[in-house]
Amino acid sequence: MSSSLTPAVASQVEEFFRAASLNDLKTERMLVVSGADRPVLLCWSEGRPFALDNRCPHMGFPLSKGTLESGVLTCHWHHAQFDLQSGCTFDLFADDVPAFEVRIEGDDVFVSKRPKDRIDVGYHSRRLFWGLEQNVGLIQAKGIIALLTEGERANSVIRRIARFGARNHRVWEDGLTTVSIVARLAPHLSHTTLIYALAKGARRVAENCEGQPARHSAGGLNRERFEEERLSAWLSHWSRIRHDEGAERTLLAALDSQLPQTALNRIVFAAVQDRIYADGGHALDHSNKAFELLDAIGWDEASRILPLLVSHLTRSRSEEEGGAWRVPLDLIPLIREAEDQVRNQPRSAQKKDPPSPAGAGLRRDRLLPPLYNELLGTDPKAILELIVSALAEGVTPASIARELSMAAAARLAHFPESNDVDDWFGPVHTFSFCNALYQVLSRGEVNPEIERGLLHGAMSIYVDRFLNIPSAKLPDSAALESLPSAAGALLSGILETLDQKKGWSAVANLVVRYLRLGHPESALIDTLTFATVREDLDFHKLQVLEAAVTQAELWPLDSPERELLYVGASRHLAAYCPTRRSSSQSVGVALRLHRGEAIHLEGEK
Numbered sequence: 001m002s003s004s005l006t007p008a009v010a011s012q013v014e015e016f017f018r019a020a021s022l023n024d025l026k027t028e029r030m031l032v033v034s035g036a037d038r039p040v041l042l043c044w045s046e047g048r049p050f051a052l053d054n055r056c057p058h059m060g061f062p063l064s065k066g067t068l069e070s071g072v073l074t075c076h077w078h079h080a081q082f083d084l085q086s087g088c089t090f091d092l093f094a095d096d097v098p099a100f101e102v103r104i105e106g107d108d109v110f111v112s113k114r115p116k117d118r119i120d121v122g123y124h125s126r127r128l129f130w131g132l133e134q135n136v137g138l139i140q141a142k143g144i145i146a147l148l149t150e151g152e153r154a155n156s157v158i159r160r161i162a163r164f165g166a167r168n169h170r171v172w173e174d175g176l177t178t179v180s181i182v183a184r185l186a187p188h189l190s191h192t193t194l195i196y197a198l199a200k201g202a203r204r205v206a207e208n209c210e211g212q213p214a215r216h217s218a219g220g221l222n223r224e225r226f227e228e229e230r231l232s233a234w235l236s237h238w239s240r241i242r243h244d245e246g247a248e249r250t251l252l253a254a255l256d257s258q259l260p261q262t263a264l265n266r267i268v269f270a271a272v273q274d275r276i277y278a279d280g281g282h283a284l285d286h287s288n289k290a291f292e293l294l295d296a297i298g299w300d301e302a303s304r305i306l307p308l309l310v311s312h313l314t315r316s317r318s319e320e321e322g323g324a325w326r327v328p329l330d331l332i333p334l335i336r337e338a339e340d341q342v343r344n345q346p347r348s349a350q351k352k353d354p355p356s357p358a359g360a361g362l363r364r365d366r367l368l369p370p371l372y373n374e375l376l377g378t379d380p381k382a383i384l385e386l387i388v389s390a391l392a393e394g395v396t397p398a399s400i401a402r403e404l405s406m407a408a409a410a411r412l413a414h415f416p417e418s419n420d421v422d423d424w425f426g427p428v429h430t431f432s433f434c435n436a437l438y439q440v441l442s443r444g445e446v447n448p449e450i451e452r453g454l455l456h457g458a459m460s461i462y463v464d465r466f467l468n469i470p471s472a473k474l475p476d477s478a479a480l481e482s483l484p485s486a487a488g489a490l491l492s493g494i495l496e497t498l499d500q501k502k503g504w505s506a507v508a509n510l511v512v513r514y515l516r517l518g519h520p521e522s523a524l525i526d527t528l529t530f531a532t533v534r535e536d537l538d539f540h541k542l543q544v545l546e547a548a549v550t551q552a553e554l555w556p557l558d559s560p561e562r563e564l565l566y567v568g569a570s571r572h573l574a575a576y577c578p579t580r581r582s583s584s585q586s587v588g589v590a591l592r593l594h595r596g597e598a599i600h601l602e603g604e605k
């Protein structure tokens with residue numbers, strides 16, 4: 001602060017505006033004036049002038065209603081305290097408030113038209129990073145909104161969040177899975193839903209990282225290059241003997257060897273399948289999500305992201321070690337026998353259903369008969385033989401995984417309300433596993449070590465069989481006739497029905513009605529995503545929705561299979577709604593602050 005305008009300052013006078021008389025400011029101590037784009041609070045404290053944005057960054061309360069003392073301004077709404085000079089808060093939940101330059105000439109007080117900090121993409125990026133470091137949801141949400149407003153694409157924001165996650169924790173957790181899911185759903189999402197979804201992912205990444213030491217890479221093998229076969233054998237070996245450093249250095253050596261992504265896919269997922277249905281399907285699912293994340297944010301991040309998978313490779317628990325797959329019938333020897341057959345049997349030339357010309361999934365005149373009903377059978381040996389035979393006959397592994405995904409979706413669609421709500425755990429993981437396996441098998445040429453996952457997924461569907469007794473009925477045409485026809489009414493009906501906990505089938509009926517009327521599927525996906533991310537729900541709900549969307553794209557537009565997938569996902573969501581929605585409250589506040597709404601006046605005339 002200077003006591004008069006120097007020539008240098010005078011040349012910048014267009015950057016300042018006259019805000020008040022010095023005498024008035026000294027008399028009043030706090031004055032609110034109109035700034036270039038916001039109300040500005042002028043303060044006189046301990047013989048010096050200061051200027052801040054008058055809107056409390058926490059919830060918009062006017063700071064002019066607060067108290068000045070010892071260079072600190074206290075907002076009376078939630079008692080956040082701010083340094084007058086920098087605008088920085090001493091209470092991290094509130095965020096910093098923009099501060100302005102103040103100059104005095106004679107009796108005139110001049111204030112800069114722009115805040116001291118240059119507010120640009122770099123600033124918003126730093127604020128997002130700071131919000132992640134401090135685990136403050138409001139600041140994360142503000143950063144996301146500001147970056148998107150600056151024109152940044154969803155995948156760029158996701159890349160920033162993923163980089164933070166990769167740097168700050170050792171293990172791939174649900175936060176990074178959530179942002180990977182958001183990346184896949186993003187093309188279908190409205191601006192508002194995208195903000196809620198990104199904020200949900202950022203929040204979980206920050207929570208995953210909180211209190212963890214920064215990760216230090218073991219590095220590769222001095223940038224030497226190796227053949228795929230050698231690296232694959234090493235990675236499977238280190239995974240089997242639970243050797244973290246060996247697995248990490250091998251993964252990084254695979255990147256240094258500049259192997260194609262299809263080879264990385266083979267190396268990683270052959271090791272994952274070494275344990276039968278490792279960690280209830282999570283090992284495969286999270287690993288697949290890491291690949292999907294890299295597809296979204298760029299494979300140049302691979303050396304940061306892939307090492308996070310190490311503990312899923314080395315620490316996961318096989319169903320061989322548990323009891324659920326051992327009694328009343330021991331499935332493990334059946335699976336091992338079938339795995340040997342998959343490795344050793346001769347194969348016919350591959351045959352697969354061609355995609356429709358419009359890219360809308362399978363054609364009605366598909367070449368391959370649907371398998372999924374048979375995969376819901378009650379004879380595990382027959383189910384395993386079915387898969388082994390299909391592979392021998394040349395049915396592509398990805399086609400079989402698609403059928404497995406449909407069978408797993410049927411378990412969700414027929415899951416009755418008489419079950420305990422915690423019973424969703426098993427079929428939800430089976431469905432996510434089968435969808436992830438489809439993705440892995442679709443990435444190009446695979447090998448029998450990866451195809452073993454088909455047998456594991458099929459047995460998980462079999463293990464879930466009692467959770468469809470009694471079997472919930474699918475929506476019937478007569479019940480749907482009484483529902484609205486307009487797309488908007490059906491979509492708002494879905495949100496209201498979830499709000500009012502009207503039963504799982506009520507939501508599924510609205511969804512099926514919407515689909516049968518041929519309304520745009522993206523709007524349905526947007527509504528179901530918003531309904532999920534506004535709640536205090538774990539990542540499994542979003543994961544099931546994304547898997548349903550992914551699988552639905554593989555079936556004809558008006559097919560019963562497409563309906564079944566959405567019925568399963570919506571019944572699952574309805575089982576957990578509504579919640580208190582405390583985690584998304586800060587996103588709503590950030591959006592309203594961004595729009596300049598006076599949150600503190602809510603309910604007042």
Ligand code: FES
Nearest residue numbers: 056058075077078
């Ligand atoms: S502390 Fe200012 S509005 Fe909450």
